[in-house]
Amino acid sequence: MNTQAAGEPGLLHRSGRWCARHAWRVVAVWALLLVGLGLADRQWGGTFADSFSLPGTSSQTGADLLKAHTATSGGTAAPIVITSDQGPVVATHRAAIDSAVGNLSRLPDVLSVADPLTTPGAVSPGGDIAQVTVRFSGNPAGFDPSYLAGVDSAVQPLRADGVTVEYGAPLGQLATPKSADRVSEAIGLTVAVLVLLIGFGSVAATGLPLLTAVTGLAVALGALGLLAGHVGFAQASPTLAAMMGLGIGIDYALFLATRYRALLHAGTEPAEAVGRTVATSGRAVLVAAATVAMALGGLCISGVGFIGTLGLAAGLSVVVAAAASVTLTPALLGLLGRRIDRFHVRTPVAEPTGESDVWHRWAARVSRRPWLVLVSGLLLLGVLSVPVASMRLGHVDAGAQSTSRTDRRAYDLITEGFGPGANGPLTVVTHLDSGQVASPARRQDLAASLRHALAAVPGVASVTPPAPSPDQVLLITTVTPATGPQDRATADLIHTLRDDTVPRALAGTGATGYVTGTAAATQTFTDTLVAKLPLIIGVVVGGAFLLLLTVFRSPLVALKAAVLNLFSIAAAYGVVVAVFQWGWGGPLLGVTEKVPIESYVPMMMFAILFGLSMDYEVFLLSRIRETWLHRGDNHLAVATGLAATARVISCAALIMTSVFLAFLLSTNVAVKMLALGLGVSVVIDATVVRLLLVPASMYLFGRANWWLPGWLDRLLPHLDPEGPAAAPAAAPAPTPATAPIPAPASASARGDRR
16 A cells, blocks of 8 residues: 555655755766776776586586696687698797797796697698697686787797787687777767757757766766676676666656656746656656566576676666666756756757647557557567577677687688687596596596597597596597587587487496587587576566556556567567578678577577567556546547657667667677667567557557456555656546556546547
8 A cells, every 4th residue: 555645745756856956966976976986997897708607517517527637627728820821830830839839838827838749639630720729727808908918929939930820719809809889889879969859959958868878877887897806797798788778878868858848848847847757757767677677687597697697787787777867867957947948959849748749640540440550560570570480599609700800710720720620629528437547448448439439420520539637537538520619510419429429338337428618518508598598588577567567557558568578579589580690681790601699699688678678668658557547548548648758769769779789880799689689679669569569459458458456456566657746736636447447537528439
């Protein structure tokens, strides 16, 4: 039960009014956060690098055994690939190789360096390409960029001798030019300025959402950098946080600024207008942000730290954006007061009034043929969703990157000299029992039978003789696939070795086998995410349904929102599959070949898109429900809600889409996938869902939209998305949406057109 006295301003109303009347205090707090976190990040902030750890899996157990029983298997290995057109590279440049190997071994964080002359399989059959394997104490992709200067200096004798030197992943990732995040952000901000000026005309109303969003984003990135000093975050984390924080921050502040200007035009005093704005649109912002944060938080139940930290990074930017919207935005509105429209490029406009605008006419057209509109919209989403049936998850390797990158050139050299599978060799680790450890003969027999079994598997290019670890506890053999790491055949081979060949070859021997290596670890990661995805979907959809049910007090509205969002997400998935996996336009985005969908992208897309889809749904339904409670006319409520939010949602969607698509400039293929998927989804939500599916379905359901059983009404807490300050002074008191169907008093005289 809501114990607030009738007519008494609520907490949000009071907080908004306080921020407006004490604006400089609020601005000072945000300025301190901005400067303080920025300086702290510069001093103590961490770095970002991809790291996969899946305890209990075959790949992780095998890696742990190698680390425990061999001196050369700890840390992270990265190949430095060398080649020369002057003849056999090792024989011709022996002195330069010796010098470079010695220099590399003396670098900090280097555990070992494998000399290609003494390492089996390090020189190609033709002799013109060789690999110098360097093992680092940590993932070199996360080292400070200045570390690369030391590596360049160490291999300088090779380059001075005419040898071409390329750095393979993950060392090569350290040499990758930084993603054009700042350029992408600048593009998004530029488009936002143009859209807001054209859409609303007011210069101050254009600058205010941008200032709020940029401030919130800077604070979020500073906090994220500090967290990265203590928690391992993926390489894409700051880019994802920037993408989410900028787009959502502009949207949230825009919704508040638009409602404030409408109240000002109606003659409300500025501080009171700010209070009402926060109590109405601000409350909807918090509901929307809670939905997005809840969806992103759902990623944590995957049990995969990599995914959880990506969700944490994006969720942090959303929470900070929402906090800035309901505190900094009211403060800036309070400072501007009635001067918000003083400077303009055309006649300033806010929310439409009356019932004769284009959006009321569109709503009327939809109401005449709701079934046709609904089916047409669903068919369109169905067509876009068709490619989802062929989605293949995997890891996008360096072979899909631009040839301007050193890790791509290293990848190509390894493929040329050793075959495509050498870019992702597999290591089979056999843990021997005590009898085999004590008996060399038994150990040799087991090694011979294991090698024979591995070599007989289709898709295997080569198998090295199983070699014992220094303490004789392990047998270690390298299996080179015939195909590259991201090929489907390699994934099938890993499954065959792990689930069939190795267990069968060791059955009855007392030994236990594990398949490990980078390719095996990434495939295990993919398999884990595929298994967890249904759980994530169920938790996120169920949580969002309960939140919307509590806010809008309508099972039908909450269920409809969840189902329509699933349709729009499937359509976005389909576009991503068509572009990247089918190759329809991939080269235009800098992806030179057909690639699988990065394994974590669907899970991240689902959490982000489900939350973002609810944003526009919440803002639209909030206005529809407000009119329904005041007027009791479902037809009028849908038309009025559509008209009241049309301009602001359209502008917000354009801005959000431009921000997302601008991140297609990123050098990270997974970020490109996320950027395209998010951008397409926003377009679908703002057009097909908002203009076709939502009004058509609400017209078909009629008054049943607002049905709520009495027992459920008593059970649910009362969290109205639009506070009492939203109601006009002359409006009748809202009637609770309880069983069997609400019927406001004003509806009886007027009748309900559906």
